[in-house]
Amino acid sequence: MSKDSYSSQDKMHLATDCIIFGFDNGILKLLIFKRSIAPYKGAFSLIGSFVKINESIDSAAERVLEEITGLKNVYMEELKTYNSVHRDPGARCVSVGQYALIKINDYDKDLVEKHNAMWYPFNELPDLVLDHNQMVKDALARLRRKTRYQPIGFELLPTKFTLPQLQSLYEAIFQKKIDSRNFRKKVLSFGVLIKLNEKDRSSSKKGAFLYKFDHEKYEELVTKGINFEVRSFINNYEPII
Amino acid sequence: MSKDSYSSQDKMHLATDCIIFGFDNGILKLLIFKRSIAPYKGAFSLIGSFVKINESIDSAAERVLEEITGLKNVYMEELKTYNSVHRDPGARCVSVGQYALIKINDYDKDLVEKHNAMWYPFNELPDLVLDHNQMVKDALARLRRKTRYQPIGFELLPTKFTLPQLQSLYEAIFQKKIDSRNFRKKVLSFGVLIKLNEKDRSSSKKGAFLYKFDHEKYEELVTKGINFEVRSFINNYEPII
DNA sequence: ATAATTAACGTAAATATTACGCTTATAAAT
DNA sequence: ATTTATAAGCGTAATATTTACGTTAATTAT
Numbered sequence: 001m002s003k004d005s006y007s008s009q010d011k012m013h014l015a016t017d018c019i020i021f022g023f024d025n026g027i028l029k030l031l032i033f034k035r036s037i038a039p040y041k042g043a044f045s046l047i048g049s050f051v052k053i054n055e056s057i058d059s060a061a062e063r064v065l066e067e068i069t070g071l072k073n074v075y076m077e078e079l080k081t082y083n084s085v086h087r088d089p090g091a092r093c094v095s096v097g098q099y100a101l102i103k104i105n106d107y108d109k110d111l112v113e114k115h116n117a118m119w120y121p122f123n124e125l126p127d128l129v130l131d132h133n134q135m136v137k138d139a140l141a142r143l144r145r146k147t148r149y150q151p152i153g154f155e156l157l158p159t160k161f162t163l164p165q166l167q168s169l170y171e172a173i174f175q176k177k178i179d180s181r182n183f184r185k186k187v188l189s190f191g192v193l194i195k196l197n198e199k200d201r202s203s204s205k206k207g208a209f210l211y212k213f214d215h216e217k218y219e220e221l222v223t224k225g226i227n228f229e230v231r232s233f234i235n236n237y238e239p240i241i
Numbered sequence: 242m243s244k245d246s247y248s249s250q251d252k253m254h255l256a257t258d259c260i261i262f263g264f265d266n267g268i269l270k271l272l273i274f275k276r277s278i279a280p281y282k283g284a285f286s287l288i289g290s291f292v293k294i295n296e297s298i299d300s301a302a303e304r305v306l307e308e309i310t311g312l313k314n315v316y317m318e319e320l321k322t323y324n325s326v327h328r329d330p331g332a333r334c335v336s337v338g339q340y341a342l343i344k345i346n347d348y349d350k351d352l353v354e355k356h357n358a359m360w361y362p363f364n365e366l367p368d369l370v371l372d373h374n375q376m377v378k379d380a381l382a383r384l385r386r387k388t389r390y391q392p393i394g395f396e397l398l399p400t401k402f403t404l405p406q407l408q409s410l411y412e413a414i415f416q417k418k419i420d421s422r423n424f425r426k427k428v429l430s431f432g433v434l435i436k437l438n439e440k441d442r443s444s445s446k447k448g449a450f451l452y453k454f455d456h457e458k459y460e461e462l463v464t465k466g467i468n469f470e471v472r473s474f475i476n477n478y479e480p481i482i
Numbered sequence: 483a484t485a486a487t488t489a490a491c492g493t494a495a496a497t498a499t500t501a502c503g504c505t506t507a508t509a510a511a512t
Numbered sequence: 513a514t515t516t517a518t519a520a521g522c523g524t525a526a527t528a529t530t531t532a533c534g535t536t537a538a539t540t541a542t
Contacts, residue, residue, distance in 0.1 A: 012255050012294055014335060053251055053333050057324045078321050081337055083298045092294050094255060096322055164520070182500065184521075204519040205508040405489070423531065425490075445488040446539035 013093040016061045017048035017132065019079065019139035020069075022104035022119060023156040028172040029104065030125060030136060031069070033117035039090060045129045046136075047117065048095065061098040068115045070108030075155040076100040077146075079139055087131050099139040101155035122172075140173075147173055149229045151192060154213045162200050162208035163187070190228055192218045254334040257302045258289035258373065260320065260380035261310075263345035263360060264397040269413040270345065271366060271377060272310070274358035280331055286370045287377075288358065289336065302339040309356045311349030316396040317341040318387075320380055328372050340380040342396035363413075381414075388414055390470045392433065395454045403441050403449035404428070431469055433459045 020031035032044050047068055051060040058076065066072055079097035087093070104119070112118070120126070125136065146152050153169050154161075167183045187193065192214045199207035221228075261272040273285050288309055292301040299317065307313055320338035328334070345360070353359070361367070366377065387393050394410050395402075408424050428434065433455045440448035462469075 010294060012253060012292070014253050014255065051253070051324075051335075053253055054326055056326055057322060057335070080319050081298060081322060083292075083337075085295055085297055094292075094298070096324075162520090179501075180520080181502080181522075185523095186499090201508085205510080206506075206518075206520050207508075208520060403489090420532075421489085422491075422533080426492095427530090442539090446541085447487080447489050447537075448539075449489060 011091070013088075013091050014051045014057075015048055015093055015095040016051055016057050016064075017046040017082075017095050017097055017135060018061050018065055018076070019046060019097060019099040019135055020065070021099065021101050021122075021139070021143065021156060022107075023169050023172065024104050024119065026168045026172060028122040028169075029119040030122055031102075031107075031112070031117055031119055032125070032128065033068070033115055035129070036116055040129045043129045044126045046132045047115075051096075057096050058098070061100070065100060068111060068117055069102065070111045071102060071106060074100050074102050075152070077142075079135065079142055082131050082135065084131075097135045097139065099142060101143075101152065103156065103158055105158060144173055149227060151190070151213070151218065151228055160196060160198070160200075160210040160212055162210055164203070164208050165200075166211075186230060190221070190226075192221065192228075252332070254329075254332050255292045255298075256289055256334055256336040257292055257298050257305075258287040258323075258336050258338055258376060259302050259306055259317070260287060260338060260340040260376055261306070262340065262342050262380070262384065262397060263348075264410050264413065265345045265360065267409045267413060269363040269410075270360040271363055272343075272353070272358055272360055273366070273369065274309070274356055276370070277357055281370045284370045285367045287373045288356075292337075298337050299339070302341070306341060309352060309358055310343065311352045312343060312347060315341050315343050316393070318383075320376065320383055323372050323376065325372075338376045338380065340383060342384075342393065344397065344399055346399060385414055390468060392431070392454070392459065392469055401437060401439070401441075401451040401453055403444075403451055405444065405449050406441075407452075427471060431462070431467075433462065433469075 022029045022031060031047065033047055035041050035043050035045050047064055049060050049064045051057050055063070057078070061076060062072070062074070065074055065076070076098050079099050081094055081096050083094040085092065087095075122136075122140065125133070127133065128136070143152070147170070153166070153173065156169060157165060163184055164180070166187065167178055167180055170183070171178055193211045194214050196210045196212060198210045200210055201207035263270045263272060272288065274288055276282055276284050276286050288305055290301050290305045292298050296304070298319070302317060303313070303315070306315055306317070317339050320340050322335055322337050324335040326333065328336075363377075363381065366374070368374065369377070384393070388411070394407070394414065397410060398406060404425055405421070407428065408419055408421060411424070412419055434452045435455050437451045437453060439451045441451055442448035
């Protein structure tokens with residue numbers, strides 16, 4: 001949800017709301033915005049839109065996402081529907097949550113600012129309208145689950161990234177410290193990382209080698225039925241409160 | 242989808258379709274029905290309904306499920322939305338797939354027959370209307386994924402079941418032979434099965450002990466963060482074609 | 483009795499995970 | 513120049529889990 005105004009009481013509305021994740025220097029963030037128009041003027045909300053009669057739900061989500069961040073071709077996936085009859089007091093409105101993973105340096109800062117949107121650390125989110133806080137929780141749960149068996153996290157990192165960066169992303173997602181030696185061993189063993197002849201020195205004197213994700217190799221292994229399950233993520237991570 | 246007739250071209254319809262799994266003596270089956278009214282009269286279809294303005298999507302699914310099988314309190318979960326603009330040539334209709342797992346001996350046979358519904362082995366499904374075959378594929382993929390880490394399969398077995406039965410269920414879901422000694426060891430190790438002092442002799446002279454699922458213990462372990470991941474299911478099972 | 487069949491139990495070998503210790507490269511401080 | 517501090521990178525032994533497969537048990541039919 002997060003739209004303009006309603007009219008008829010007897011019409012079924014279909015909307016989509018985007019749970020937009022970003023990863024900023026060790027911190028998992030969410031893009032939300034402060035509504036400048038009624039209803040819920042001044043309140044925080046996810047970014048969403050009604051679905052038009054001649055567009056698919058993902059098109060609608062892509063449309064708002066581009067409108068607000070300037071980004072196209074973003075990783076996005078359906079989360080679930082939010083459909084309780086009275087979730088939106090203004091009208092019967094079913095909303096399809098979609099979670100998106102974006103590379104946080106790529107978005108259009110002017111656009112975001114213009115729309116009153118801003119990045120909030122996941123742990124410091126304000127109250128959001130309607131059931132949007134629930135959507136956010138569900139999205140993190142899904143992100144965690146998906147991350148267990150699919151190297152989806154790469155969507156949140158720049159194209160070139162270091163192993164320590166990758167590790168800190170997983171630590172942010174699971175809210176859990178990981179042993180760096182075992183982490184390195186495990187992720188390299190999948191064989192989908194290409195080591196570059198370049199270092200990133202922004203966080204240490206020694207500098208860490210940059211890697212990129214080998215999409216081709218990944219697809220090849222997926223069709224072979226290889227699993228990317230990471231056992232150490234599975235156990236003992238912090239619950240989502 | 243799977244409804245009566247449409248009127249306006251400019252209205253967004255919301256429907257739900259149920260992918261109903263059953264497990265019958267080693268074979269995974271699906272409950273579908275032969276439409277006796279237009280549109281698609283005579284064609285096979287999933288069981289579905291429009292969602293009414295004053296009911297949630299799950300209520301709608303529960304409503305049709307009860308209408309056709311007589312069953313209440315069935316395990317059911319949202320799969321995903323099917324929302325491409327032209328998926329239904331009759332109108333703009335978004336359908337939410339819901340998959341349900343039922344104990345195949347419990348349903349009301351007269352009701353099912355009356356509605357032209359019937360159980361088909363998963364591997365021998367006929368062509369279904371619209372995108373229903375895709376829904377079925379997606380549902381199996383989801384069932385497999387979910388089964389990996391949650392003992393969801395019990396929903397498909399009678400309350401009392403034997404270990405060989407449980408194994409054959411997993412073999413049907415993953416289309417893969419499992420070593421019975423290792424299977425037994427693994428599932429018992431979770432500690433959520435209660436051995437009964439009763440045997441089922443329907444499939445062997447020796448007879449196999451009956452077990453029941455310990456829901457309480459299961460919930461307790463889940464809150465403790467125990468995982469029910471079964472590694473041997475993860476690898477090398479048959480792809481869904 | 484014996485054979486045939488499914489169920490149940492056990493154990494060794496192969497793999498994978500976990501818990502650490504140690505070295506390396508470099509910039510900043512002395 | 514040398515030392516120091518720090519993150520990065522590599523390796524290995526201990527532990528746990530999975531896999532492969534041999535054996536025994538209960539029962540009915542012959």
